[in-house]
Amino acid sequence: MKKLNWLxxxxxxxxxRTLIAELLKQDLAQAIRVVDNFSTGSPSDLQPVTDFSLVTLDNISAMSAHSGIEVVKADIRDAEPAVKVTAGADVIIHLAANTGVQPSIESPRLDMESNVMGTLNYLEAARQNQIKQFVLASSGAPIGEAEPPITEKSPCRPISPYGASKLAGEAYCSAYNGSFGINTIVLRFSNVYGPLSGKKGSVVAKFIKQALAGETWTINGNGEQTRDFIYSQDLAKAVVKAAYHPKGGEIFQVATQEETSVRELADLLSAQIKEVFELEVTIDYGEPLIGDVARNFADITHSKQVLGWQPEVKLATGIVDTLNWFREKNK
Ligand SMILES: NC(=O)c1ccc[n+]([C@@H]2O[C@H](COP(=O)([O-])OP(=O)(O)OC[C@H]3O[C@@H](n4cnc5c(N)ncnc54)[C@H](O)[C@@H]3O)[C@@H](O)[C@H]2O)c1
Known part of the structure; x- marks a missing residue:
């Protein structure tokens, strides 16, 4: 595969960061430019993955092989920097977002500004700079409550502002493919876990951090709610496939097609935590969370057949790798 300039x-x-590690491993980058507002991510988080240079919006130039790996501080809600930072890119991987259901319930407006306006800004930048390939990180949230397995054809009835804003982003991707011929690919990630997740509040990372802090786990609801847990490196490989996919206007589920209840996850994780950290975990049950769907897993037939991607890492293996990463980090 040809080396690209990745924005x-x-x-x-x-x-x-998982994607950057994968690009370097597969030697697919001519240059990489990261755009981030440092709200949750910080440049020091990238240091264990790679060396890079920090550049400012004032001294930035069009991406070229000489750019190496750059980090630029900019907010996706601002349209002007989007055009500037994307110049010279071959592909835009649009990951920045207001992530998750609960923050969107706390501030639906911020969620809309980041996930709708932010996506529009980078699609517009792609159009103006004639960038042919655009990959959007979406989620199962646009679909909302549905009988699983969900597929790319499941009707979308979001039950959270986050689902609505991701769905709007997907709609703009479809529109920019239809009107301007940009190869837009939407990837609907299921629940991602893995190394480098030290700042995440999603269930696997949260439970590990709580166990290490000696805190009790709270399962919201009865624990029978199910999710589809995808290992981060498998997901990064799907993003790479999408970046080279020749046909736009596509949606792909990036998931495992395996349904795991939160209770099953807790059992698996607590057993491994006992083995790796010699810690006993205690579990409490709390109220179900607003906006959370009861059951969720995805059919990945379309991703296998058309994107040529499928996950490789089983949950039990991925959990051990994740725990080992947390152990190394805490040394
Ligand atoms: N992690 C998951 O389980 C999961 C599941 C489904 C979808 N997704 C989607 O995948 C994408 C990446 O998720 P993640 O887990 O890496 O999230 P993350 O919070 O770890 O990373 C998001 C990054 O975006 C930056 N950011 C946030 N708002 C910004 C803004 N307005 N301008 C510029 N930068 C901004 C943050 O500083 C952070 O570095 C998101 O779009 C998310 O909605 C993630």
């Missing part, structure tokens, strides 16, 4: 929004985050 990655939100590249200091969990998925972004």
């Amino acid at each position: 990655i929004t939100g590249g200091l985050g969990f998925v972004g």
